[in-house]
Amino acid sequence: MIDLTVAQIADIVGGTLADISPEAAAALRVTGTVEFDSRAVGPGGLFLALPGAHADGHDYAGAAAAAGAVAVLAARPVGVPAIVVPPEPRAGGGLAGVLEHDTDGSGAAVLAALSKLAKVVAAELVVGGLTIVGITGSSGKTSTKDLVAAVLEPLGEVVAPPGSFNNELGHPWTVLRATRSTDYLVLEMSARHPGNIAALADIATPSIGVVLNVGTAHLGEFGSREAIARTKSELPQSVPSSGVVILNVDDPAVAAMARVTDARVVRVSRFSHTDSGPSDVWADGVSLDELARPRFTLHAKDTRGPLEVDVQLGVSGDHQVANALCAGAVALQCGATVEQVAAALAQSGPVSRHRMHVTTRADGVTVIDDAYNANPDSMRAGLQALAWIAHGQGVDAAEKRRSWAVLGEMAELGEDSVAEHDRIGRLAVRLDVSRLVVVGTGRSMSAMHHGAVMEGSWDTEAANVPDAEAALALLRAELRPGDVVLVKASNAAGLGALADALAAGQGAAR
Numbered sequence: 001m002i003d004l005t006v007a008q009i010a011d012i013v014g015g016t017l018a019d020i021s022p023e024a025a026a027a028l029r030v031t032g033t034v035e036f037d038s039r040a041v042g043p044g045g046l047f048l049a050l051p052g053a054h055a056d057g058h059d060y061a062g063a064a065a066a067a068g069a070v071a072v073l074a075a076r077p078v079g080v081p082a083i084v085v086p087p088e089p090r091a092g093g094g095l096a097g098v099l100e101h102d103t104d105g106s107g108a109a110v111l112a113a114l115s116k117l118a119k120v121v122a123a124e125l126v127v128g129g130l131t132i133v134g135i136t137g138s139s140g141k142t143s144t145k146d147l148v149a150a151v152l153e154p155l156g157e158v159v160a161p162p163g164s165f166n167n168e169l170g171h172p173w174t175v176l177r178a179t180r181s182t183d184y185l186v187l188e189m190s191a192r193h194p195g196n197i198a199a200l201a202d203i204a205t206p207s208i209g210v211v212l213n214v215g216t217a218h219l220g221e222f223g224s225r226e227a228i229a230r231t232k233s234e235l236p237q238s239v240p241s242s243g244v245v246i247l248n249v250d251d252p253a254v255a256a257m258a259r260v261t262d263a264r265v266v267r268v269s270r271f272s273h274t275d276s277g278p279s280d281v282w283a284d285g286v287s288l289d290e291l292a293r294p295r296f297t298l299h300a301k302d303t304r305g306p307l308e309v310d311v312q313l314g315v316s317g318d319h320q321v322a323n324a325l326c327a328g329a330v331a332l333q334c335g336a337t338v339e340q341v342a343a344a345l346a347q348s349g350p351v352s353r354h355r356m357h358v359t360t361r362a363d364g365v366t367v368i369d370d371a372y373n374a375n376p377d378s379m380r381a382g383l384q385a386l387a388w389i390a391h392g393q394g395v396d397a398a399e400k401r402r403s404w405a406v407l408g409e410m411a412e413l414g415e416d417s418v419a420e421h422d423r424i425g426r427l428a429v430r431l432d433v434s435r436l437v438v439v440g441t442g443r444s445m446s447a448m449h450h451g452a453v454m455e456g457s458w459d460t461e462a463a464n465v466p467d468a469e470a471a472l473a474l475l476r477a478e479l480r481p482g483d484v485v486l487v488k489a490s491n492a493a494g495l496g497a498l499a500d501a502l503a504a505g506q507g508a509a510r
């Protein structure tokens with residue numbers, strides 16, 4: 001945040017003052033952070049009163065003031081100094097359910113006010129030299145955000161959201177964590193509807209935009225891959241001509257976005273050339289270590305001349321090569337040396353929870369916890385990592401480890417859900433996964449199990465259990481030392497706790 005008076009904030013958001021005189025508001029400064037949880041408020045802070053599942057933030061205004069909040073941004077007077085914005089009828093197209101409990105439009109009004117404030121603050125900080133990096137894609141935004149934050153760290157002060165906090169609350173909230181001493185603001189930009197990314201970019205316009213891939217995540221809501229591509233292309237369209245757009249051109253739908261931006265394009269690829277032309281940043285000689293952590297040589301055409309450096313990633317999965325190349329491209333644009341990029345990538349392990357967290361227990365069982373999220377592309381990536389860790393190293397069968405894929409539902413696939421789950425069941429068989437445990441009931445989960453059986457799985461190799469508890473009971477009975485277990489599903493399937501229990505040693509191998 002920048003130092004603003006309560007009166008200035010009221011002016012920016014178009015709110016009225018309550019329980020504070022105009023004179024006092026003109027003198028009172030917000031010097032702390034902006035918080036929506038009264039327990040996180042500190043001295044000089046601004047408290048946002050939002051309706052939640054169990055409580056209404058307006059009821060916590062007093063607690064926030066007692067904790068040091070100088071004012072509350074609210075939809076009605078709350079008995080302590082406040083900036084009041086009138087409730088707004090809910091605007092369509094909101095992101096992930098923040099306003100689920102907003103029955104009267106008060107949450108929408110407070111969020112709209114927050115966005116106005118974030119926009120003014122971001123613009124002011126950019127004038128002062130802040131660089132905003134925006135990342136979008138169907139898979140890998142959070143993973144790449146963590147890598148970008150790591151590679152920019154040696155260059156200056158970085159602000160990035162925790163985890164995947166990128167919805168209509170997380171986005172402006174993160175923007176407002178930036179201060180005058182922040183050099184880089186790294187934002188994850190996700191979309192559920194056309195216009196979402198343009199709206200996020202309007203609040204904080206990136207001068208560096210990264211597009212990772214156009215997959216099938218949220219296909220149910222968008223209807224087609226073309227519609228997803230159009231929505232993702234709102235990011236390159238938003239980057240001004242003075243900025244840079246970094247495109248993973250291994251995805252043809254992303255490569256095509258070079259045509260929709262006025263900004264300079266940096267083409268990133270696994271290869272020095274692709275169908276769409278030569279690459280600016282690429283990888284050579286990719287190999288994986290025993291935990292599927294990629295190693296490769298990063299090449300870049302740079303204003304400083306051709307650059308090259310050997311890179312060993314601290315994160316697992318072949319799909320991380322593309323994420324790391326994009327992160328490297330961001331850092332090089334910001335003036336990092338290739339040595340700085342390589343060192344930061346090597347040190348950067350998994351940061352955000354339940355994303356390719358690889359743990360090897362005392363009994364030799366390796367648990368790959370990728371339970372946060374799943375769509376067809378990331379399921380493929382996760383299964384490939386499992387297959388590599390279990391089987392990739394061994395030249396003969398005796399060196400192979402048993403592989404377990406404990407998979408839950410991929411949410412939000414719409415009418416393609418059954419076919420996509422069927423494909424994943426079949427892929428598990430093709431990758432020679434030893435045991436597939438399909439967790440959950442319903443048509444899609446039956447389709448995954450059925451797909452595996454039709455592809456040639458024996459009954460002893462593919463099971464369909466009703467819930468995470470049943471899956472844990474099965475694993476507890478059957479895991480053996482040296483086994484490798486992948487736990488993966490959409491967050492809604494709730495396999496995170498199962499992954500935690502396994503990693504903590506429950507279901508110990510006998």
Ligand SMILES: Nc1ncnc2c1ncn2[C@@H]1O[C@H](COP(=O)(O)OP(=O)(O)OP(=O)(O)O)[C@@H](O)[C@H]1O
Nearest residue numbers: 138139140141142143164319356370373377378381
């Ligand atoms: N480039 C990639 N291609 C395919 N899968 C990927 C890629 N990068 C990460 N993944 C996998 O996709 C899943 C989600 O990763 P991550 O949380 O980084 O994505 P996200 O785009 O932030 O997702 P969300 O839309 O939920 O915020 C994880 O299983 C991760 O291992």
Ligand SMILES: [Mg+2]
Nearest residue numbers: 141142164188
């Ligand atoms: Mg994310």
